Amino acid sequence: MKDVHKISTDSDGLLFDPQARTALAQFIGGDDTLAMEAAAAVRTASHAIERMRAQGSENRGLSSGTLDVLLRLSTSPDGMTIGDLAKSAGVSSRNVTGLVDTLERDGLVQRAPAPHDRRSVLARITPAGQEWIENWRRPTQLAMGAIFRDFTPADLAQLRHLCLRLADNHHKLTEYLNGAR
Template identity: 65%
Template sequence: MKDVHKSSADVEHDDEGFLYDSRARAAMTSFTAGEDTLALEAAAAVRAAARAVERMRAHGAEGRGLSAGALDILVRLNASPGEGTSIGELAQAAGVSSRNVTGLVDTLERDGLVLRVPDRHDRRSVLARLTPEGQAWIESFRRPTQVAMAAVFRDFTSAELSQLRHLCLRLADNQNRAFRHLEQTGGTDGGTGGDTGGDTDGARS
């Protein structure tokens, strides 16, 4: 993840003084034949922002060698102490398949940051728990992360941060609803391969 930070982004200002990426706009305009350009531009921007955050986060972990997914799990474990958290719960919280979490926990356990302990109440279940090393890791990671985050969000007012969070979560929420809807109506396709499945669910809430 190094290099790559050169020039790029053709960031300019539009009429309202907002930033936009001229290349992305060109691509999008041509793609949609001018219809929903704004939405696609926004989508592109979200993607770009996610990459930016990701790079920053990686930078914060420099050398410490934990990947995004693993870090996600670690932070979540740190948030909910107690006996530990089951793989399934973690998967649900992170919005990924449980198989994926199993792999991430494998990695963390290999590194000694996390420990697997049996669940007393359900012997099928496995709880992941932070080890002292894991806690220490988080301690040492906290500082650089804050610095990195401060850098990405430089010049953002707290109102803007709230706004950004708000808009992003609405996006996620819309996606959820849309998929849930498709799921009910039986919907989608079926073309190739198919997936359809269903995975992670849980339906709770």
């Protein structure tokens, strides 16, 4: 579904990708491709938003992971432990450690001992990190405005709801599968 110029409209007036539908029908051996097409559409939309995010950040070199960590730290003036960052982002502490390493190397984040636990380290956004966020804010607002052009507030709320339902279903499935082991 990468080539959005191949998108068509079905009999209900809804967009679909005929090439993806054909490939998915062949893959699953039938014509009930709706769930697979929805998954492909979510992936395509995610890639489009990521490309727009990269353009909005003027290709300043932050991955979506490092950007996520930087944004989380920008709202936490006292900093956060690696474990808390990992939990809030839904990723491993090992992953966050690497992201914080990158941000620290770029001068956007610094590590400091946690006052409440000598074994823990806090990651804190630096003034340079705050400045990066401020410089990134307006281009991002413009980019998101462009990509969500003609979406109503109700459309955006429904899209948010559906995406979070997908994430919640994934979380529940993962918990179930991990419990079955």
